[in-house]
Amino acid sequence: MADTKRIATRDSYGRALVELGRENENIVVLDADLADSTRTGMFRKEFPERHIDCGIAEANMMSIAAGLAASGKIPFASSFAMFAAGRAYEQIRNSIGYPHLNVKICASHAGISVGEDGATHQCNEDLLLMRSIPGMVVMNPSDDVETRAAIKAAAAYDGPVYIRLGRLAVPVFNDEATFKFEIGKAVQLREGSDVTIIATGLMVERALQAAEQLAAEGISARVLDMHTIKPIDREAVLAAARETKGIVTAEEHSVVGGLYSAVCDTVCAEAPCKVAPVAVMDQFGSSGPAMELLEVYGLTADNIAAKARALLAD
Numbered sequence: 001m002a003d004t005k006r007i008a009t010r011d012s013y014g015r016a017l018v019e020l021g022r023e024n025e026n027i028v029v030l031d032a033d034l035a036d037s038t039r040t041g042m043f044r045k046e047f048p049e050r051h052i053d054c055g056i057a058e059a060n061m062m063s064i065a066a067g068l069a070a071s072g073k074i075p076f077a078s079s080f081a082m083f084a085a086g087r088a089y090e091q092i093r094n095s096i097g098y099p100h101l102n103v104k105i106c107a108s109h110a111g112i113s114v115g116e117d118g119a120t121h122q123c124n125e126d127l128l129l130m131r132s133i134p135g136m137v138v139m140n141p142s143d144d145v146e147t148r149a150a151i152k153a154a155a156a157y158d159g160p161v162y163i164r165l166g167r168l169a170v171p172v173f174n175d176e177a178t179f180k181f182e183i184g185k186a187v188q189l190r191e192g193s194d195v196t197i198i199a200t201g202l203m204v205e206r207a208l209q210a211a212e213q214l215a216a217e218g219i220s221a222r223v224l225d226m227h228t229i230k231p232i233d234r235e236a237v238l239a240a241a242r243e244t245k246g247i248v249t250a251e252e253h254s255v256v257g258g259l260y261s262a263v264c265d266t267v268c269a270e271a272p273c274k275v276a277p278v279a280v281m282d283q284f285g286s287s288g289p290a291m292e293l294l295e296v297y298g299l300t301a302d303n304i305a306a307k308a309r310a311l312l313a314d
Contacts, residue, residue, distance in 0.1 A: 009147040012144040078106045129257075203278070203304075
């Protein structure tokens, strides 16, 4: 896909915020002194009176967002995933999750693809943390088209939402003219009867590449884009478990508590099947170029295809 347009999902977020700001005066945006990096600066440029720079104080920012939501506003609070989900966890849990307030937490620079920022900033635990909060919707869109749709869906949804965004420019493969987004409903990108690949975030495009490799070998791989980790699409997961010989999950996140865990939680009670993960295998990241790190940690189309072959051969 060398000629495919590439856009970082954080850029898609910035553009979606501007569109929402034009449509709804109740949209307000908060940032933690990172507006250039999270791309909320796009919103600030057009609506400076509705953009609040809270400084390097994510915990306080979440509390401010809670207050704004309680007063009828729709706040979007942004920072790096490590600080939004990690540093401010207590405030998100107690001030946003517990009262079920209408706050949208949009966390950029998640995962290994942060690259040279290294292990301290490569948050591979955010989906786990946010999944653990009762009533929290957790999303991880895959490309520009899906991200803008997810941001708009989050704004329309009444309740707390966490959306994971990336720094790395990723291929745009969804067709905006035909794409349909619904919170909690997976998008089936490819039919298949032998094995199912369930992917999220930047791994979705790699799952499609893996399916092409497998097709060349006579293996039919279903591909599901699981953009919503919570609530997960139980019907799609259970259908995959019953209709194919096993599932490979693919995520740029720890193997603990993310997509793999959510899929296993779903199938174990109603449709037990083999599930093989492609994920960060319970280890910290390291500093280096993003694309090289994805290779080092096995977050590749080749590894997805290898896991599928091994699952079918077992």
